[in-house]
Every structure is written in C-alpha cells, then in structure tokens.
Amino acid sequence: xxxTQVCCRYDGSFAGFLCCVFDCYVNHWEPVEFFSDWDExxxxxxxxxxxxxxxxxxxxxxxxxxxxxxAGQRLAARGFLTCLEERELWLWxxxxxxxxxxxxxxxxxTDPTVDQILRAVRNLEHEAHSLKGFVRFSQLGEALVGEIExxxxxxxxxxxxxxxxxxxxxxxxxxxxxRKILLHQPAKWAILPAEDFQGGTPSEQELxxxxxxxxxxxxxxxxxxxxxxxxxTHMPKRYWTTMxxxxxxxxxxxxxxxxxxxxxxxGPIHKVFPxxxxxxxxxxxxxxxGPIPSGSHRNRSAIQY
Amino acid sequence: xxxxxxxxxxxxxxxxxxxxxSSGLDRSGRxxxxxxxxxxxxxxxxxxxxxxxxxxxxxxxxxxxxxxQYCINRRSNDLPRTAFTPRELCNLTLEFYRRNYIxxxxxxxxxxxxxxxxxxxxxxxxxLLREEYHFGGYIHxxxxxxxxxxxxxxxxxLADRLSVNIELPSAQSLSLLAPDKKKEAILAxxxxxxxxxxxxxxxxxxxxxxxxxxxxxQSTQMIVGATGESDRQILTLTQGLYDRYQLKRVFFxxxxxxxxxxxxxxxxGFQPPLLRxxxxxxxxxxxxxxxxxxxxxxxxxxxxxxxxxxxxCCWALRHLEFFPVxxxxxxxxxxxxxxxxxxxxxxxxxxxxRAGSLTFEGLKRLGVVLKRxxxxxxxxxxxxxxxxxxxxxxxxxxxxxxxxxxxxxxxxQLSLFPSTSERKEFPHV
Ligand code: SF4
Numbered sequence: 001x002x003x004t005q006v007c008c009r010y011d012g013s014f015a016g017f018l019c020c021v022f023d024c025y026v027n028h029w030e031p032v033e034f035f036s037d038w039d040e041x042x043x044x045x046x047x048x049x050x051x052x053x054x055x056x057x058x059x060x061x062x063x064x065x066x067x068x069x070x071a072g073q074r075l076a077a078r079g080f081l082t083c084l085e086e087r088e089l090w091l092w093x094x095x096x097x098x099x100x101x102x103x104x105x106x107x108x109x110t111d112p113t114v115d116q117i118l119r120a121v122r123n124l125e126h127e128a129h130s131l132k133g134f135v136r137f138s139q140l141g142e143a144l145v146g147e148i149e150x151x152x153x154x155x156x157x158x159x160x161x162x163x164x165x166x167x168x169x170x171x172x173x174x175x176x177x178x179r180k181i182l183l184h185q186p187a188k189w190a191i192l193p194a195e196d197f198q199g200g201t202p203s204e205q206e207l208x209x210x211x212x213x214x215x216x217x218x219x220x221x222x223x224x225x226x227x228x229x230x231x232x233t234h235m236p237k238r239y240w241t242t243m244x245x246x247x248x249x250x251x252x253x254x255x256x257x258x259x260x261x262x263x264x265x266x267g268p269i270h271k272v273f274p275x276x277x278x279x280x281x282x283x284x285x286x287x288x289x290g291p292i293p294s295g296s297h298r299n300r301s302a303i304q305y
Numbered sequence: 306x307x308x309x310x311x312x313x314x315x316x317x318x319x320x321x322x323x324x325x326x327s328s329g330l331d332r333s334g335r336x337x338x339x340x341x342x343x344x345x346x347x348x349x350x351x352x353x354x355x356x357x358x359x360x361x362x363x364x365x366x367x368x369x370x371x372x373x374q375y376c377i378n379r380r381s382n383d384l385p386r387t388a389f390t391p392r393e394l395c396n397l398t399l400e401f402y403r404r405n406y407i408x409x410x411x412x413x414x415x416x417x418x419x420x421x422x423x424x425x426x427x428x429x430x431x432x433l434l435r436e437e438y439h440f441g442g443y444i445h446x447x448x449x450x451x452x453x454x455x456x457x458x459x460x461x462x463l464a465d466r467l468s469v470n471i472e473l474p475s476a477q478s479l480s481l482l483a484p485d486k487k488k489e490a491i492l493a494x495x496x497x498x499x500x501x502x503x504x505x506x507x508x509x510x511x512x513x514x515x516x517x518x519x520x521x522x523q524s525t526q527m528i529v530g531a532t533g534e535s536d537r538q539i540l541t542l543t544q545g546l547y548d549r550y551q552l553k554r555v556f557f558x559x560x561x562x563x564x565x566x567x568x569x570x571x572x573x574g575f576q577p578p579l580l581r582x583x584x585x586x587x588x589x590x591x592x593x594x595x596x597x598x599x600x601x602x603x604x605x606x607x608x609x610x611x612x613x614x615x616x617x618c619c620w621a622l623r624h625l626e627f628f629p630v631x632x633x634x635x636x637x638x639x640x641x642x643x644x645x646x647x648x649x650x651x652x653x654x655x656x657x658x659r660a661g662s663l664t665f666e667g668l669k670r671l672g673v674v675l676k677r678x679x680x681x682x683x684x685x686x687x688x689x690x691x692x693x694x695x696x697x698x699x700x701x702x703x704x705x706x707x708x709x710x711x712x713x714x715x716x717x718q719l720s721l722f723p724s725t726s727e728r729k730e731f732p733h734v
Contacts, residue, residue: 109657110667133349133359137404144403164334164341169403186336209400212312216401219316220362221352224561224577230355234348244406245350 003030007043008088010050012036014080015057017088021095022056023048034088064095069103075117078305081153084120091117128157134235135162136244137171138210140200144171147197147242155182155191156305163189172197202249210244217245311387312397318367318378319413321563322470322526323556327359327408327443329521330465340402340409340442342465342521347408360411360445361401365389365427369415373472373483374566375531378415382564388417391430395438402442409443409465410434420451424460431463443521448498450490457494458518461501465521466553469494471546474539478532482568498523499550526556529585530578531569535608540588540599547592557585584610591616594648595641618644618703621681625696628681629688633662644703645678665689676706 006029010016017034024031033043064073076098079091093113098105108114127150135158137144144166148154155175162173163184173182174197181194202210240246328346348357364378366388372380389397394412401407412430414423427446434440446464448457461467469491473479476488498519505518525546529539543555559582562572588610591597595617602616603609611619621628621644630639632654640651653671657663664684669675679689680699694702 104660107656107660109653109660110663110670115670129345129347132343133347133405133408135405139403146405161341161343165405166339166403167334167336168339209404212309212397213401213404213406215309216312216316216361217350217352217358219313220320220358221354221356222320222561223354225354225356225559225579227355228353231351231353234355234357235351243350244404 003028005030005032005045006048007031007033007035007045008050009035009037009039009047011052012038013052014077015054016050016052017080017091018057018060019052020050020088021092022060023050024092031089031092034086034092064098067102068095068098068105071106072098072103074305075106075121078121078124078157079117081156081305082117082120082124083151084116087120090120124152124154125157127152128154130235130239131158132161134239134243135173136242137173138199138202138244139206140202142170144169145174145199146171147174147176147199149176149238149242151177153178153180155180158182159189159191207249210247210249214245306387308393308397311389311393312363314385314387315363315365315367315389318384318415319362319364319411321377321558321561322362322411322413322447323356323558324445324468324524324526324554325357325359325362325411326524326554327445329553330443332441332520334441338439338441339399340440342409342441342443349405349407359408360443361398361407361409362411363389363394363413365394365412365414365423365430366417367415368417370418371416371483371485373486374564374568375473375482375528375560377563379564388426389430391426391433394430395434395440398434398442399438399440402440407442409445411445411447412464413447414449416449416451420449421453421456424449424452424456428456428459428463431460435463445521448494450486450494452494454494454497457497458501461498461519462516464519466524467498467519468524468526469498471525471527471542473532474527474529474534474542475532478534482532482566495523495525495550502551522553523550524552524554524556525550526558528560529557529582531560535603536581536585536588536610537599537603537605537608539585540592540603543589544592544599555589557582557589580612581610584612584616588616591620596638613704614707615644617642618677622700622703629683630681631683631686632668633658633685643678643681645674645676645681647672677703 006024008020008024008029008031010020020031020034023029027048029048032045035041035043035047061073064076068076076091076095079087079094084090090113094105094117097111097113101108105114109118131148131150131154135146135148137146153175155173155178158173159182162171162182166184168186170185172184174194175181176197179193179195180191181197182191183189326346327342328344330342331344332342334341346359348359350358352358366386367378367384368386368388369376369378369380378384394410398407398410402409412427414427416423417426427449431444431446434444443466444464445466445468446460448460448467448469450469457467471491472483472486479486479488479491501518502520502522505515505520508515509517527539527542539557546552546555559577559579560570561577562570562575565572588597588599588602591602592599597620602620610616614622621642627639627642630643632640637651637655640646640654641648646654650672654663654668654673657667657671662685663671665675665679668678668682668684675689679692680694680702
C-alpha cells in the first residue's frame, strides 16, 4: 500500500527478473515498469538497478514451485518467454497473486491477470508447435543449419524436440528476432546469444534436395481444391520467409534479416561448424536464459519450460 | 528416368488420398538413430489447397493391373508409369526428413502384378529404411487388399499406422466402380489389423520389447460425391467403422473428376463437394469427441446434413427442449452439446467454476464463442443481457453467423476447420 513505486532496470534475463521480484519484496517496492539494460527509455519513476545474483534467483524460482505449485512455476517461466507486452509487469502481478493465494491461482481462468498470461503462453506454445513443422534446415558443410523469425522466444521449447529428432546430427538453429542460437552436437546442446549469424553457401547436393522438395510441394496440391485462404490460416505468411518451398535459389542461402533491434551483446558467430562450437557437455547444459544450468531433469534447480 | 520426374509422377498419383497425419504415437529419438514421433502429429507445410503436408506422400509405383473407375491410376488411363527403387525412396525420405521438410513417409502403391508382389516391394523399402537407415520417424503404410495376411503383418511391424481404403460408401458402388475389389477383401485386412493391434498391445504390457504392430492405429478413407449415398449412410458407416474396427480416423475425400466414365458424374462443370465434405468432417468430430451418435444427427426424414449450418447447430435447433444449459451447474456432457462450446472450453468451464461462479464475461475469457452459445446457455439462471429472440429468429441469426463461410465462391472459402490435419486444437463445432 505504502510501497514505493519504482522502475526496475535489469539485464533482461529470467534470472535477472527473478532478482527483481526478490528485491521488490525485500525492499517493499511496487514495480510499475521493467527496463532491460540496453533499453534507452527513461522512466518517470525512480529507477532501481537490479543486479543478477544466481543464489537469489534460485531462491525465488524454488519458491514459485512451493507457493504457486509446479504448474504456477511453469507458467511463470514460460510467461517470460512470450512476446506479451509488459510481460514482466503481468508476471509480477501473477506471482504476487500466487504468493497470496497459493497453487489454486492457476485455476482462476477468468481472472484478468491469469487470463493474460495463459493467453500469452498458449500463443507461445502454439508458435513453437507450428515451428516444429515449419523450421527448415539446410545441409551446410557438416551441419544442418536453420533460421527462424519467431515472435516469442521459442528456442527453449523447440530444443527438446529437435535434439530428440536428430540425436546424431550437428545442427544450429538461429532465432533472428531474439538473436539467440541453439547449437547441438550428439549428446550436447546450448542456447547462446549470437549477434549475427551466417550459414554458408549450399552445395550442389543441397540445392538438388531443395529443388526436389519444391517440386513435391507444388505437385501435392490439388488444383480443384485451390484454397489459399485456408493455407494462410494454418500457415501465416510471416513463416514463409524462412521456408524452402517459398524461396528461389540463386546459389545463395536464406535471405538476410531485415530488422535493427539490438539485443544482448556477444561476439558474432560467423561460422559455427565445423570448428568446435562452444557447447558444454551433456552433464552441464547451459541455457543463457536460466540462472541455473538446465541439464539434469531431476535437478530441482533446473528451469523447466 | 530422373528422380525428380519419378517424384513428380508418384506424388501426383498419391495426392488424392486425404490422410496425411503423423499423429497417434509418441516415440522419442534414440542415439544411433534418426527420428522421433509425437502423439499430436506435426504439420510441416500446407499446400495451396490448404491441406496439411506432414508426410512424404508417394506411391511405390503407379503401374496398376486394376481398373477402378474413380482412380487416376487405373489401367485404362493413359499416363506415364514409373516406380521407385527401395533405395531411391529411402534416400529421399531421409534427406527430406533431415531438413525437417517432413515428419515421415506415407507409402502407398498401385497394384503392380499382384497384391503380394506389391506388398513385398513396400516391405523391402520400409525394412531398408528402418533397419539400415535406422529411421525412427513416422511411417504410414497402405495395406493392399488381397495380399497374404502374413505380408500385411510384416508391413504392420515396420509401419506406425496402417490403412485400408474402404474407397466408396457402399458395396453396390464398389462393385459398380471397382469390379476388381470386393467389400470382403477390404474388410478382411481391416479386421486383421484391428486384431493385430489388440494382440500387440497386450504383449507389450507383458514384455516391454515385444514387437509393435501398427502402434499408431489404423485409418481409412472413402470418396464422397462420386456415388449417390446419403450423408446418413456415410455417417452410419463411419460410426460402424469406429465401433467395429477401432479406427483412429475415417477420412472423407470429395470426389475430383479424374475420368469421363459414364458411371461417374460428368467432369464438365462438376464442382467437388467440398462444403459437404467439410460438414461430414464436422459431424465426424461430433462422433469422436462430442459423444454424438450418427442416428441423433440424421434420420430417415433428414438423410443429409444441412450445408448451410454446422451439424451441431442443426441438432440444437431441433432439440430446443434440451436448452438452456446452465454453465454453473450442468455436467460436461451437457456443455459439449452447446454450439459455441468446444471440448477445450467445456473443460475450462469445469475448472473455472470451481474457483467461483461464471459470468458471460468470464465465458468469453474461457474461449466460448458467445455469438453462438448465448442463445443456448444461462449463467446462474440469467440469460445474456439484451437477448430476445424467437425460434425463427434464432435460425436466421445462426445462418448469418455462417454467412462468411458460405459467401461466394462457396466451397473455396472454407478455412474454419482443419479437415485433413489432426491438430491439437478442437474446433468449435
Ligand atoms: S487398385 Fe488402387 S491404384 Fe489401382 S486403380 Fe484401383 S484404386 Fe487405383
């Protein structure tokens, strides 16, 4: 009630956000805005810079499971990956409500806050599900390489799917929107920030399979049932930019990115493979989004999306 | 012949089969192999006709000794003929799969020589794919009626899903248009597959490593609009197939004229009955997920579905005595009967009303389509504010809601309903 209204500035990671929650509770702040480090906006509210501390993040993350139940914890973690506007603020309200109310908060389907987050998470999950199908890989050198332009941060959700699908392959999947890359080699994976990404030039063989696929794609359609609207409903145009069947090959790979957003900084990854990628081994999977290594599934401290 | 040409011919020959789903089985990838499957299935693309592309759908060969009138591959049709070698097919499948173009293979075949020889060639390709290429993705194989049951069994051990096409909705139509096929010859493998699946499930309970026979179940399809059966006949048959053969899916395929046989509708000016197909799929969803029975939807007095309105609305209009349903009290079964409430929103209603009583505003949040549902529900005894409507008025209003779907050119605009893809979401029917 008498809490001071503040703007939290943090590093943009989930761990950082959890630290904001921690600090707000400890200091009786009422956050009204959340800005990331690289955000150039200025707040009208007093700014509090929140540093990211693993121990505190972990404490909050665990408390989510204890107080909101596993479903509530999962909703919060996934909620952070969504493209919901002011998602931190919605999540803050959700977490606060959950702390007061307990695990039943996830059943409050008609509550505006819970509803917002559920919708956003459903949207994230739907996008991830669509992309499981719409991702296209190219064989470039020794590795399979693909790029996507999702609205939500889907890589953590796509990761288990593609790692299970291609246990023997080296592959890289670049998220142009959020400038992150999923790297995989047999029994190892990592999701890392990557400012820039260049796949490489496709071989004759690669171009040949693209041709075969495009040809199949056009043949399989039945003229008498032509229905572009229906196609668009199931597969909106925004996905087409990275799909092989809608591209022409002039010997180049995928089209360049067309946006200028700045994200978390890191060194450019120009050639990911075949030089050994910075992939940690299976026992200590690294996910830069998590405060905590997310390798072992039995590990209570691992963030599960 | 170049591989590209073969692919074009054999995909073109396979495209009239409606099934392209990769659902029904969860299998994660294992080290040393390639591929996994997920129970919900996965659409990898959508073709210009709006149908889901999930599998590499091709024929092993389009050389056929039969002469089914409705089929583009019939013996008497003048077409280029070709066949894949097992190795070509394996390479294609694997390279497409690695690039994430597809979820697996849908292998069917015309009858080259005889059913046994045809099935053997399919088995050879699938064996190679599974054993030598260690492919763990989805395989849907078509069982060839008339093949030795032992061969069909071997096919089922390699594939995830098997299907036998019932082709036409009645035995008369079948003997008229596909004189080489007998109803019994189609039902026999269906029965065999059903029993094979049951036995395999029991064995798996006892031994974890027992061989799996068609673990993603079986499906079938029939052509609609080539012959004169009513929707009632079609739906009754569909229900019978679900009940008796435990099919996962029955697919309907609107007839596309591929022949000028006098036994079939004349191709000139023929419009494939896409809207009818769409209504049949909606009715099929009602059978599978909404606990409706075929005889509730159609009877002698009303043998065909109303193409203007979805079958659930039609049922509701004929059973106004059943309504209104009280969303804060009535059970799941009753909620499922309300137009505008789907399987998901019905479940959400059950969850949400435990936390407090529901209002119309709340229903909207739960994903209920109030435009439809408002006429059929009450919230704590109250109807939606400002709602006053007579019985005729009701029909008219529901028709206007459908109008955008039916706007000219009628059949081409349907997009409400994922008819050929098994998607996770349930449509509101
Ligand atoms: S047996 Fe099959 S491929 Fe051959 S004509 Fe009949 S339906 Fe067509």
